[in-house]
Amino acid sequence: MDKKGILLNHKSIRSFLPRIVDDSIIMKIFNAAIRASNTGNMQLYSIILSTQPKVKEDLLPLHFNQEMVKRAPLVFTFCADINRFNKWCKLRNAKPSYDNFLWFSTAVTDTILAAENAALAAENAGLGICFLGTTMYNAEEIAKVLTLPKGVVPVVTMVAGYPAKPTDELTERLPYQAVVHFERYHDYSDSDIEKYYSELEKLDKMKNFVQENNLENLAQVFTNIRYPEENNNLFSKKYLDFVKKSFRME
Ligand SMILES: Cc1cc2nc3c(=O)[nH]c(=O)nc-3n(C[C@H](O)[C@H](O)[C@H](O)COP(=O)(O)O)c2cc1C
Numbered sequence: 001m002d003k004k005g006i007l008l009n010h011k012s013i014r015s016f017l018p019r020i021v022d023d024s025i026i027m028k029i030f031n032a033a034i035r036a037s038n039t040g041n042m043q044l045y046s047i048i049l050s051t052q053p054k055v056k057e058d059l060l061p062l063h064f065n066q067e068m069v070k071r072a073p074l075v076f077t078f079c080a081d082i083n084r085f086n087k088w089c090k091l092r093n094a095k096p097s098y099d100n101f102l103w104f105s106t107a108v109t110d111t112i113l114a115a116e117n118a119a120l121a122a123e124n125a126g127l128g129i130c131f132l133g134t135t136m137y138n139a140e141e142i143a144k145v146l147t148l149p150k151g152v153v154p155v156v157t158m159v160a161g162y163p164a165k166p167t168d169e170l171t172e173r174l175p176y177q178a179v180v181h182f183e184r185y186h187d188y189s190d191s192d193i194e195k196y197y198s199e200l201e202k203l204d205k206m207k208n209f210v211q212e213n214n215l216e217n218l219a220q221v222f223t224n225i226r227y228p229e230e231n232n233n234l235f236s237k238k239y240l241d242f243v244k245k246s247f248r249m250e
Contacts, residue, residue, distance in 0.1 A: 013128025016161030032121030044107035062138040072159035080107035083151035128163035
């Protein structure tokens with residue numbers, strides 16, 4: 001299993017060669033995505049692959065002009081989808097009742113599992129990938145560009161292509177002890193938090209983020225710069241409003 005070490009060597013790639021990806025690789029990505037476990041084998045997701053410059057240009061501003069959307073040969077938008085399943089139920093005189101929060105969450109779970117399988121298949125084929133969470137920030141606008149019907153909500157985007165440069169060192173992680181709990185959840189003491197996060201805080205690149213932004217510490221880089229309160233509140237409301245409209249939840 002994992003002879004190439006794909007699982008332990010993932011690193012997000014954000015710049016790509018202008019090299020076309022063969023259809024046989026794209027098929028491997030699709031087939032890996034649909035092989036993922038999913039709720040009741042209902043596969044409550046759809047995958048939109050965008051390769052045309054015009055579509056990618058339309059998507060670019062909706063991803064806050066992250067250049068990789070334009071430069072990557074493949075842009076996959078993974079969507080939670082109850083539309084297809086509802087249509088099947090209605091055609092077969094079965095009454096669907098999936099327009100609620102439980103089933104949105106279920107569809108998101110299926111979607112994310114398919115997306116990660118796609119990512120692993122892409123990396124296994126020598127491609128680099130990066131996920132984009134900006135999909136949730138502008139989901140309604142992205143849905144318009146991709147002509148998504150009601151019941152189909154964009155969840156996450158993945159760009160993929162041949163990496164422009166060799167992968168450098170892996171991105172840091174918390175140690176497994178920080179995220180794994182045996183038998184029951186053992187809540188974190190202040191000293192646990194100190195222990196787990198101080199390693200991150202000591203890294204030069206993290207110290208630079210703090211200095212460049214004139215802040216006191218790394219946590220403030222997240223709360224004040226990367227994911228500030230006003231954006232969190234704005235985009236959370238925007239996404240929830242769209243999901244409610246699309247899934248007709250009330
Ligand atoms: C749901 C999700 C959303 C992400 N959104 C972005 C994004 O909008 N822009 C970006 O450059 N990277 C994005 N990333 C990549 C993460 O920043 C990256 O996975 C994380 O920093 C760990 O680095 P690594 O993937 O190189 O190990 C996203 C990753 C995930 C899983």
